[in-house]
Amino acid sequence: MYYLFDGTYLGFLSCVFESFERKESNIIPLMQEDYQIALFSETRTIVTDNRKALRVQKGLQARVGKVEAMDFYRAFLSEDRKAWLASFFIVCQIFSGRADIRQDYGDEHVLYFSQILKKVSRERHRMKAFIRFSKSSDGLFFALVEPDFNVLPLISDFFRKRYADMPWLIYDMKRKYGLLFDTRQVGEVQLSPEEVQDATMPSIAIEMDERDELFQRLWKQYYTSTNIEARKNMKLHLQHVPRRYWKYLVEKK
Amino acid sequence: MQRIEEKLKILADAAKYDVSCSSSGSTRKNNGGIGDASTSGICHTYTEDGRCVSLLKILLTNHCIYDCAFCVSRKSNDVKRAAFTVEEVVDLTMNFYRRNYIEGLFLSSGIFKDADFTMERMLRIVKKLRQEERYNGYIHLKTIPGASEELIKDAGLYVDRMSINLELPTEAGLKLVAPEKDHESVKKPLAFVNEQMESFKEEKKLIKHTPVFVPAGQSTQMVIGATPENDFEIMQVADDFYKNYKLKRVYYSGYIPINNENSLLPQIGSAPPLVRENRLYQTDWLLRFYGFRLDEILNPQHMHLDLDIDPKLSWALRNPHFFPVDVNTADFNAIIRIPGIGRQSALKIVHARKFGGLYTYQLQKMGIAYNRAKYFLQCVDTPFRLGNPSMEHVRSAILSESNSGNRRQAVTGQLTLF
């Protein structure tokens, strides 16, 4: 049976809760927008209930520990429906007494889950690496990104700790929200379409710090100078910096 | 006055032959300023040659009083010279760092006037970053051979990693191309810094507030293929240095010809020995993470690494009695010796088999190079084999199977350009 929920992690956990309460198995969790996939099949709409979701979360933590319980959130951020299904299966197994199921790599769901986790973690790492801030004249450092997965929540701490003495904004163009740090705390923000438009062409719309262009130029210069022509290996280069990331990389623009 | 662009061009170009760009190993925290270290390091971009760019790697100056034949900055070389001011390096580092271009600074220098004069200037940069800019990002400082222990000790309190390059793998090789240099002047500071690191660690056990000293440890670099050392000699030196000075990394840098004046060195136009360099790194890896002893891979009977196949496969072919390894019963340490299986997949196998014997189809999905591993392993549904296959046969079967996923391919693929 298909469970349709609102696409939040709390909604996902609510699905787990409902399936146990209703003793329904073989559940496929989907977002309401995915409804076409479930057309003509048996479906149930699950209303997100924070209290129920938290009970599932607590239960998970008690069974597999806090760190491993986080893995389900990470996998969820992949937005990959097959990963959601694998997660759902594994969580249900854990609640049925198989707390060690995550090591059963011979199982298809478990293996897929571990592969997705790896991909999410790689994307998270890439965002730590590939984010490029520009400095506006009012001192805000801002960056635009389009990560493969919804990893902003996973990099927030990293940037808050590292760039603690300057205000910054990291905006996910695909998912249309961003993280804004005001030198005290990080909050989620949504830009209006006009603001997004401005941000994509900062040189025209936003007044930049007078030396920002200089440092972009110097960085490009450095990038070129540090390359060793005799060792050129574009295949390896593309493996490390796939083309889809070039758009926002100063040195590849 | 040279423009900053031009200085950056000259001094980044001259620094790039130092292959290390690692930003790992430090745990420095941000205490009230900007920046911190990322334990496993971050590559912020990659050059077109596929190397990681993690640090702003520059020379303070490429003026040098020495004349090492393998070096672009040598005194007799006709190149443009430049020197950064202390302020310029600090400004560049901070502005690159704040834009998330880099993990930190890798500062090295040619020797102008004398070692201490140069070292003192580098120390000023490092101190300014830490004290005035309240910068806690990564700093790798290349020590100047011959600098006083006082300066080195002082610098150790501010930087994350220190290095000093052996340059040529053997003393004899070094004498050929850099008569003014010797290995002693490299060993001495390495030993000194190592002693200091140990004593700071001891002190830390007693007094909590002891400052950190070179928290990411030391490294060194050897140039490969400039002088005639064989792989056995090179890896012996590396092995010694890992053991005696507890180095974090030894780097192997395939020599890129830069002049035709010294007839002892490879001439311009000869390709850098990239495959060999890759094989040395693989060997280094096997020694540090796969439990191999050096004499299993290289010894007086095998002084050269096979360029066609990686050193693990090469070892396996020479040791057929070790195989097949049964992945359902063998030790982790035996499984990682199977060609085509890395540490990660071996770990998966060891976990997964607790839930029941593993079959071929399961192994194939676990991210191992099955087409290579299949000659060396056994699982539940491996057909019974009469006797062992000839290793000559296995070797040619693996070589002819052009496996697109393997690293060697990437390297040869680009060598054909020459």
Ligand code: SF4
């Ligand atoms: S001392 Fe260093 S910078 Fe000077 S020529 Fe020798 S290797 Fe080059």
